[in-house]
Amino acid sequence: MTALTIPAPARTAAAAATVIRTVRAWQLPPQPAGLPPGLPEQVTAAAGEPPAGPAWAEHRTRFAIELVGEGVSGWQAPVGETVAQIVTDDLAAGLIGHDAAAPRRLAYRPKTGRHRSGAHARQAASAVELACWDLASRAAGVSVTGLLGGTIRPTVPAYASALGLDPAHPAAREAAAWITNAGFWGQKWPLTKPLILAGPKAVAKTLGPLREAAGEGRFMVDALGRCRLDEAMRLLPVFADLEVAFAEELLPAGSWGWHRLRAAGAGVPLAAGEHAVDEAEQIRLLTGEGVDVWQVDPGWSGGLARSLHTTELAADLGMATFPHGDRLHAALALAGACCRDKVPAVEWHLALEPLRQQIFPIPLRVEGGLLPVRTTAGLAEIPVLPERTAAWEVTGS
Structure with a gap:
């Protein structure tokens, strides 16, 4: 595991649980190859080429992004390796101290790299934004639709x-x-x-x-x-x-x-x-x-x-x-x-x-x-993680 410590802005002991303290990425197993089990015979019989699965880079090496607040985390998964790299290189440091319950402020957080546009940069920004909604929902005990x-x-x-x-x-x-x-x-x-x-x-x-x-x-x-x-x-x-x-x-x-x-x-x-x-x-x-x-x-x-x-x-x-x-x-x-x-x-x-x-x-x-439609807290279930340490971590001091 690699770790990078970023000075966090001053905050009181009563700071919201949704203030991000740490950003982590957890590597997930690759997407299985072939067709999923349980499809009806009528569908599998008509399959042309099986789904690419691990043949696609974003399916072969996948991560879950975790935003850690005070006693609660927000998640988004799966994301590909390129997207996860942009999150750690460009976005993670600027997320430390951000309140996930203030979505309109997210666009104004500082960025440390040069990736600003294009498909992968937008996927990285989207993954962080969705993880913020997940964190805010779990902290409030309210569904995202709520x-x-x-x-x-x-x-x-x-x-x-x-x-x-x-x-x-x-x-x-x-x-x-x-x-x-x-x-x-x-x-x-x-x-x-x-x-x-x-x-x-x-x-x-x-x-x-x-x-x-x-x-x-x-x-x-x-x-x-x-x-x-x-x-x-x-x-x-x-x-x-x-x-x-x-x-x-x-x-x-x-x-x-x-x-x-x-x-x-x-x-x-x-x-x-x-x-x-x-x-x-x-x-x-x-x-x-x-x-x-x-x-x-x-x-x-x-x-x-x-x-x-x-x-x-x-x-x-x-x-x-x-x-x-x-x-x-x-x-x-x-x-x-x-x-x-x-x-x-x-x-x-x-x-x-x-x-x-x-x-x-x-x-x-x-x-x-x-x-x-999910009516409980969180955008989705927390993904099943392997029993090992995070792939990388950026934390506030």
Whole structure:
């Protein structure tokens, strides 16, 4: 274990329990490879390539961030090694003495490095912000949704993300039918690059049977930013015929072609937001009349307060928000504090989310298409830690 001591600001004996004394990182086991156990046969049969698991650096080397107050800690996990390194190099020293119960002050804490923007820097800032909410919630004995103004609803609908399944697989039709019968709000299927290159007729031939099998359930597609503008525009009539509820990231988040794509019409709602990590890009997407559906991720966008702000802005602009599923507990806190018109559903990744949940003693599960909103203190359960010392620690004197 390495330790760094930072002079802490003067404080009285009556200082709040939420004042951060120490910042630690605990290394977690790598995410297991392959598909999670317990998936129905209809889903596993349609799997293309198994989830990357330890093949991805952020899944192979994972950490839990701990913010230590007076007799209580706040947690956020898992984060990748690069994100954990930015927390220790740039953010940890400035967190000593910060009151986690004052989220608006967090942005003004001193930083010691040069990482200010970009995906990893925003993930690091988000991880710290979410850990602050966890600490403040545990210290107050109030749920995070309670701190956000109150729990509006005890459960939130989940839509099934079929990313990791092959839409062209012969078993995909049965998987689509299973998703609808399981009660999910809807289902989202990937547009692979070979399928995009094959053209609109091939896309229609592949997705048509899945749309039929989904029945009355909502049907969405995700291109993962793989389309060129001309490819995306040719696909819009296909999606209109399929009555797609929304088409996600046909273009990369930073593309200037969004307004041209939306102007093409066809009545297909366009969705984006999870990769718009910086504030300026978020506002440009929201106000640029290029998208119709907002997809924020509290673990990537700057944290929970920022996600709530953009969700409210999206609602003012007539857009619903469907939080990205990477930080599911934070997404549920956000959804639980909002009405269903603002946040109709959150994402449940069929092939990845059960693997992410394995670090928690009580994993989240979808029941009847619904996920529970946490009503007890803490953003999530404290992750299960290995029985050894922290990977690193920064503490106040």
